[in-house]
Amino acid sequence: MHWNIYAVIPLILTFSSLVQPTNGAIDRQSIVSRYNPTRNVSSQTTPMQVGNGFFAFGADVTGLQTFEPFAIMSSWGWKNDTLPPGKTLEDIANYHGVSWLNHGRLVEYDFGSNDPALEQWLTANPNRVNLGRIGLLFRDGGGNVLNVTEADLEDVKQELDLWTGKMSSSFVFGGEQVRINVVSGQDTDTVAVSIQSTLLVNNTLGIFLDFPWNDGLSKFSAPFVGSFNLTSNHTTNLSTNLGGGIQAQIAHQLVASTFLTSLGGDNFTITRDSPSTHRYTVLSNSPTSDTFSFTSTFTTADRMPSTIPSPAEVEESSVSAWEEYWSTSGFVDVFTGSTDPRADELQRRIILSRYLMRVNEAGDSPPQESGLVNDGWSQSRHNCPVRFLLFLRSKFHMEMYFWHSCHWALWNNWDLLSRSSSIYSRFLPSSLARAQIQQGWSSGARWPKMTDPSGRSSPGEINNLLIWQQPHPLMFATYELRSVSTDQEKKQAVLEKWEDVVRETANWMSAFAWWNESTSVYDLGPPMYVVSEDTSPNVTQNPAFELAYWKLGLGIAEMWMNELGVDIPSNWTDVKNNLAQLPLEQTDNGTFYKVYEGLEDDFWTDPEFTNDHPALVGLYGWLPQTEDVDLSIAKATAEKVWVNWNISNCWGWDFPMLAMSAARNGETEQAIDWLLHPLFQFDDVGMPIGGVRVPTPYFPGSGSLLYSIAMMAGGWDGSDGNAPGFPKDGWNVTVESISKAL
Ligand SMILES: *[C@@H]1O[C@H](CO)[C@@H](O)[C@H](O)[C@H]1NC(C)=O
Ligand SMILES: *[C@@H]1O[C@H](CO)[C@@H](O)[C@H](O)[C@H]1NC(C)=O
Ligand SMILES: *[C@@H]1O[C@H](CO)[C@@H](O)[C@H](O)[C@H]1NC(C)=O
Ligand SMILES: *[C@@H]1O[C@H](CO)[C@@H](O)[C@H](O)[C@H]1NC(C)=O
Ligand SMILES: *[C@@H]1O[C@H](CO)[C@@H](O)[C@H](O)[C@H]1NC(C)=O
Ligand SMILES: *[C@@H]1O[C@H](CO)[C@@H](O)[C@H](O)[C@H]1NC(C)=O
Ligand SMILES: *[C@@H]1O[C@H](CO)[C@@H](O)[C@H](O)[C@H]1NC(C)=O
Ligand SMILES: *[C@@H]1O[C@H](CO)[C@@H](O)[C@H](O)[C@H]1NC(C)=O
Ligand SMILES: *[C@@H]1O[C@H](CO)[C@@H](O)[C@H](O)[C@H]1NC(C)=O
Ligand SMILES: *[C@@H]1O[C@H](CO)[C@@H](O)[C@H](O)[C@H]1NC(C)=O
Numbered sequence: 172m173h174w175n176i177y178a179v180i181p182l183i184l185t186f187s188s189l190v191q192p193t194n195g196a197i198d199r200q201s202i203v204s205r206y207n208p209t210r211n212v213s214s215q216t217t218p219m220q221v222g223n224g225f226f227a228f229g230a231d232v233t234g235l236q237t238f239e240p241f242a243i244m245s246s247w248g249w250k251n252d253t254l255p256p257g258k259t260l261e262d263i264a265n266y267h268g269v270s271w272l273n274h275g276r277l278v279e280y281d282f283g284s285n286d287p288a289l290e291q292w293l294t295a296n297p298n299r300v301n302l303g304r305i306g307l308l309f310r311d312g313g314g315n316v317l318n319v320t321e322a323d324l325e326d327v328k329q330e331l332d333l334w335t336g337k338m339s340s341s342f343v344f345g346g347e348q349v350r351i352n353v354v355s356g357q358d359t360d361t362v363a364v365s366i367q368s369t370l371l372v373n374n375t376l377g378i379f380l381d382f383p384w385n386d387g388l389s390k391f392s393a394p395f396v397g398s399f400n401l402t403s404n405h406t407t408n409l410s411t412n413l414g415g416g417i418q419a420q421i422a423h424q425l426v427a428s429t430f431l432t433s434l435g436g437d438n439f440t441i442t443r444d445s446p447s448t449h450r451y452t453v454l455s456n457s458p459t460s461d462t463f464s465f466t467s468t469f470t471t472a473d474r475m476p477s478t479i480p481s482p483a484e485v486e487e488s489s490v491s492a493w494e495e496y497w498s499t500s501g502f503v504d505v506f507t508g509s510t511d512p513r514a515d516e517l518q519r520r521i522i523l524s525r526y527l528m529r530v531n532e533a534g535d536s537p538p539q540e541s542g543l544v545n546d547g548w549s550q551s552r553h554n555c556p557v558r559f560l561l562f563l564r565s566k567f568h569m570e571m572y573f574w575h576s577c578h579w580a581l582w583n584n585w586d587l588l589s590r591s592s593s594i595y596s597r598f599l600p601s602s603l604a605r606a607q608i609q610q611g612w613s614s615g616a617r618w619p620k621m622t623d624p625s626g627r628s629s630p631g632e633i634n635n636l637l638i639w640q641q642p643h644p645l646m647f648a649t650y651e652l653r654s655v656s657t658d659q660e661k662k663q664a665v666l667e668k669w670e671d672v673v674r675e676t677a678n679w680m681s682a683f684a685w686w687n688e689s690t691s692v693y694d695l696g697p698p699m700y701v702v703s704e705d706t707s708p709n710v711t712q713n714p715a716f717e718l719a720y721w722k723l724g725l726g727i728a729e730m731w732m733n734e735l736g737v738d739i740p741s742n743w744t745d746v747k748n749n750l751a752q753l754p755l756e757q758t759d760n761g762t763f764y765k766v767y768e769g770l771e772d773d774f775w776t777d778p779e780f781t782n783d784h785p786a787l788v789g790l791y792g793w794l795p796q797t798e799d800v801d802l803s804i805a806k807a808t809a810e811k812v813w814v815n816w817n818i819s820n821c822w823g824w825d826f827p828m829l830a831m832s833a834a835r836n837g838e839t840e841q842a843i844d845w846l847l848h849p850l851f852q853f854d855d856v857g858m859p860i861g862g863v864r865v866p867t868p869y870f871p872g873s874g875s876l877l878y879s880i881a882m883m884a885g886g887w888d889g890s891d892g893n894a895p896g897f898p899k900d901g902w903n904v905t906v907e908s909i910s911k912a913l
């Protein structure tokens with residue numbers, strides 16, 4: 172047997188993918204700083220944030236959470252609620268959902284059990300906690316707390332210096348100037364706060380801390396997370412002078428999980444306001460000084476370092492990490508020299524998305540939709556389909572991991588991506604068990620959809636029947652391989668690192684494809700859910716997008732084994748070469764791909780099927796051309812989507828997906844229009860607005876924007892010239908350290 176990899180998948184095997192490296196043409200610092208967000212009033216929806224990817228601190232206009240209780244959240248801060256009455260851990264371990272027929276074989280899923288209370292608990296747990304709140308405390312000369320609102324402040328200014336990660340606020344209260352600087356540590360989950368004001372003298376300005384309760388039943392987790400008034404549901408305890416710079420530590424316990432807040436910096440006194448609340452007051456011990464600096468480090472007990480950093484150390488780590496980030500990784504300048512008036516706004520979105528992705532989406536597990544801003548997905552929305560009312564908060568969704576994080580690969584942020592991309596090897600054992608033990612497939616690993624750091628699949632019909640998360644690891648693996656293609660030793664290491672994940676991913680893809688003897692092709696489904704989640708799982712078969720993605724994925728898996736010099740399982744090749752053809756609709760008006768085989772030809776006018784993610788445009792655009800995809804049909808299909816789809820119900824990553832399709836089809840003006848569509852907006856600090864269907868922020872919008880920008884500016888395999896996705900007229904696009912998309 173011989174395997175000519177270039178014949179197997181001609182388009183994806185261009186190993187040299189780095190666009191010409193930086194030559195310093197772009198004045199990066201001036202472009203970044205141009206978009207420093209400023210505010211003079213708190214937003215009621217989104218915070219200004221500092222953070223490091225594992226940890227983020229959301230601030231109101233004072234730089235703290237003085238007036239608005241924006242959240243302090245992390246990738247590691249999870250807790251379980253108490254079990255439903257009468258349930259035990261054993262019941263959890265013994266949970267079994269319903270079994271549905273899959274081509275005559277019963278397959279068990281995680282939904283539809285006869286124990287809805289248990290199922291609901293499993294969906295809502297673990298959930299992500301808000302680690303606390305830190306605000307300014309205004310007092311009179313006698314030490315009484317003043318009731319100050321934001322309206323009592325004058326001359327308010329807030330600015331985030333993107334280049335260094337420093338957030339500064341200033342205002343006048345009672346005729347006195349107050350200045351506050353806040354930064355996040357980059358190697359510890361610490362904020363450092365420096366205050367300068369004559370109000371500090373005699374402690375007429377202090378700090379308060381508070382700790383909320385939150386659980387999987389809370390209905391309003393956006394814009395704020397948790398409840399500060401359910402004080403009897405949880406405990407906090409104070410310890411002081413623990414050494415290592417820790418002057419005080421508050422242990423916050425919610426059910427069985429404890430979170431530590433450790434305070435250091437200038438000498439202070441901390442007191443608990445009342446045993447029945449979780450509010451603490453911090454006052455400087457230098458009542459003649461008009462400056463006060465402190466740090467607050469957030470951890471669990473097992474993450475707790477023996478010393479905490481000083482305010483100066485936190486600031487240094489912020490400045491150096493952010494400067495390095497902006498200076499050394501990918502950069503796209505669409506602004507300088509462009510005459511298209513939209514270039515400024517597009518550049519703003521790029522810069523602010525680059526900032527917010529690094530703050531919210533660079534932790535050790537895939538991010539939730541709202542990053543570390545809030546647990547927004549529980550919020551019910553007008554026009555929101557019933558499924559969004561389920562308990563989607565806090566957890567992460569493996570099919571969305573591509574949109575959240577694959578841009579890191581194209582922007583060459585391997586350090587940030589590798590923190591979470593190891594999730595596939597971490598989830599391999601449980602995904603092998605899901606596929607083979609729970610569901611009885613002959614081989615392979617079936618990746619979960621909605622999950623948490625434990626890898627357990629959350630109950631739910633869509634959660635268990637969706638399949639487009641399955642090929643994603645093959646994309647992440649391929650990009651990592653391309654990034655080291657010129658170094659034989661590194662390349663071998665990457666090949667070996669991903670080998671098991673690639674193999675088991677492809678094994679399940681092969682196993683899931685069902686040999687249909689009557690048509691002599693391999694079918695995908697039923698049952699299954701498509702990307703748009705709006706077709707009946709029991710009749711959904713051979714969806715166009717998933718077929719193309721299966722073909723691409725199996726081709727990558729073949730290439731991987733070939734590169735490793737090991738045999739390619741013949742069943743992969745058999746499935747890949749004999750997958751069902753993409754379903755077509757042939758009408759007088761033309762030939763188009765359709766969502767899945769068997770869908771009626773006039774589905775284009777049926778709102779039921781044209782109302783959600785238009786994955787038909789992802790066939791070619793997001794994905795490179797795969798065998799079987801006819802480019803003229805793909806283009807006609809994309810253009811039909813533009814006309815017939817209910818675009819007014821699209822949101823988030825739909826728009827970059829539409830843009831990538833337009834770009835590959837040579838419709839570059841249209842590509843820009845999609846990226847700046849009125850339903851695809853970013854607020855004043857760059858938060859991706861959820862739009863018609865979902866709460867703000869919806870970070871898949873930011874990740875997909877960056878992926879599409881890298882592709883349109885840096886190109887894709889087989890593209891020609893500079894910035895092939897941008898119009899030639901009106902745009903001057905310069906790229907540095909961006910890798911080509913597949
Ligand atoms: C904030 O700035 C905006 C725009 O510069 C200005 O219109 C508004 O009056 C300012 N508001 C306050 C409260 O200072
Ligand atoms: C929550 O409970 C589940 C089931 O017992 C367990 O696997 C998981 O580790 C727990 N998570 C946390 C954060 O306590
Ligand atoms: C799908 O089929 C199963 C039986 O295999 C049935 O229990 C279920 O109700 C059907 N679901 C839908 C959405 O039709
Ligand atoms: C504080 O002042 C605001 C505005 O004047 C008022 O609405 C609120 O009730 C006051 N709160 C307390 C606790 O007095
Ligand atoms: C601080 O308190 C002292 C003693 O009461 C007083 O003399 C002084 O004026 C106060 N300083 C300020 C800035 O309020
Ligand atoms: C508790 O706080 C929430 C907001 O977090 C509020 O909606 C609710 O009314 C408060 N309940 C009481 C009893 O004060
Ligand atoms: C939290 O407190 C509320 C009000 O006291 C109570 O109804 C609820 O059961 C408590 N929840 C837990 C998990 O303790
Ligand atoms: C705090 O103290 C209470 C009462 O002594 C105790 O029940 C609780 O477990 C303690 N919490 C923490 C986080 O140590
Ligand atoms: C902090 O201040 C207290 C009270 O003034 C004093 O007893 C203590 O020694 C000081 N600690 C440090 C580290 O300066
Ligand atoms: C295009 O942008 C680059 C990078 O910022 C800049 O060096 C160059 O001068 C610009 N070209 C024009 C024609 O403005």
Ligand SMILES: *[C@@H]1O[C@H](CO)[C@@H](O)[C@H](O)[C@H]1NC(C)=O
Pocket residue numbers: 613614678681682683740741742743
């Ligand atoms: C495919 O082939 C491999 C290697 O021979 C085997 O381990 C695996 O079980 C097969 N998968 C299926 C679905 O037959």
Ligand SMILES: *[C@@H]1O[C@H](CO)[C@@H](O)[C@H](O)[C@H]1NC(C)=O
Pocket residue numbers: 758759760
């Ligand atoms: C063809 O297009 C016309 C105009 O858009 C439309 O009215 C007609 O229904 C289409 N016919 C089919 C078979 O789709």
